[in-house]
Amino acid sequence: MKKQEENKLKIKSVQKGQNYLGFLFIKSQMTKTATNGSRYFNMVLNDADFDEIDGKKWDVKPEEEEIFTNGKLVKIKGKVQEFNNRLQLIVEKMRLVDESDEVSINDFIETVPVDIDEMLGYINDTIDDFTNADIAAITSKIFSDQTEILSYFPAAKKHHHAIKGGLLYHIYSMLRIGKSLAGIYPLINRDLLYAGIILHDIGKINEMVSDENGSVSDYTPEGKLLGHITQEIVELELVGQSLGADPEVLMMLKHMILSHHYQPEFGSPKRPMFPEAELLHHIDMIDARMYTMEQALNRVEPGSFTEANWSLDGISLYRRSFL
Template sequence: MEIKNLQKGQPFLGYLFIKSQVTKTAANGSRYFNMKLTDTNFDEIDGKMWDVKEADEEEFITGKLVKIKGAVQEYNGHLQLIANRMRLANEGDDVNIDDFVECAPKNTNDMIKEINTTIDAFTNEDIKKLTKAIFEDKTSILSYFPAAKSNHHALKGGLLYHTYSMLQIGKSLTPLYPFLNADLLYSGIILHDIGKITEMESDENGSVSDYTEEGKLLGHIVTEIVEIDQYGQKLGISEEVLLLLKHMILSHHYEAEYGSPKKPMFPEAELLHHIDIIDARMNTMEKIQNSIEPGAFSEKIWGLDGIQLYRSKL
């Protein structure tokens, strides 16, 4: 059963992927699942399962493929799936979890090669040494890690794809502004979100179960600045390079309410912010646009400042 074809009141029997699952406590003290479920088209539907037991909480976690028997209901104008019975998919079922896991649209090895080639072409030895050391240490994790739990590039390999896409944007813009230091800009792109690896807990399918303690208390901007400092001291990187890169990480969200206490104060930092915004918003718009019909508007999208996205008929 495809999620896009579900209707209110319809019974459901089929396989879905638990993209996220949070266990909550109802007013009567019973426990229930609040889930995001996806199908092989990567369409999503909210799911609930009432009166769950402790064994259920241990078994039905984020990143699992399950067979659900239930019914489609409507709540606050949205369809949701109520799971009456649920079990894990097993080897006897004619399903493959890989079909339910959305992956980056570019080949992983090709993206890694492109980034490494970019780093190897740096002329500033300190920037090259620092960026290469951090990227090489994170490469295996980047092959599956998402860029977010639910917003832009929230898919397997999404963080690597976001970085790769930003590099392509950066490389198209730097020839227009020859006063820029390309090494510094590209290094900032490669490192700007790599701290998310310590911010979120993700399985090898790119499904984020929760934020880590460091993620909740510090966030990826702070953890990455600390990491740059640690690598820099170990590798003997110049203080100027470390200061510039740390400022780029610190300021790339631009606003204090989004985690940046400083705004960009030199051109490469300014451009990093705008490249990040371009790629994140285009990715979000693509995903939302693919879920609505031509000539229709989406619901208000928090990640896009509350706008209703329009899909043109062109």
């Protein structure tokens, strides 16, 4: 099969029983042990259109576990099968791409639609406009320490904004929403709301392990044991104390981080107890759900439904056919 034909095999068009030969990006990979003691890969693979398919490779050798990790572009020969009403790709052969393949890994890495420097500038300009010196100092210190990592870090391993630069894009989008809503409600302290938006998920940098392509390979020990909310509250306390910040300011910022997931089962032991915290939660939900909906709808034809989406409470979305 010619190279140009291989590259035209799209995940969106594959069917059960079809043979597959082409290039795919390993978005995530977990090595597991089967009941017979053999090792196998459980993968999420995407093509150059960023459509995804679950992949499995059985009887994995020890050396393959070292080679085929998250963030690698591979050439795969396999067969499309169905499991639990979902298509999956059973990998028969797999190798890393080389120069002779004439494909670029950059074409397979989904990135944010806004320039990184533009987003960083927008957020830094927002911080510069803060009138509360303590909120400005705390937010500036924490955010500026992470700007290099934010240029590639995703907002999640699998769900919303799980792409290169996704965490920064999530913050940027939420700030835009926040600035629109803050003007409607005069009781809102804009410094407090905007700081909460900027800081609410920044603890994810210490929660996940990501390469510079935005592929998350695992959660850190602290991420597994503590989570990003707890880690960010600890960082807020340390930074606030070092800057001699107003204890009330520090307490309210910590409460916003603590409560932004809203429900105990989602990691928040307290619900929002003042307007800025309440608004932060809903802005977070708006941006996460709209992003997830857009991604899902882009993968189906107009006039059809998506698959049930776990991130959206199991609903199937309908894509309208008119403009």
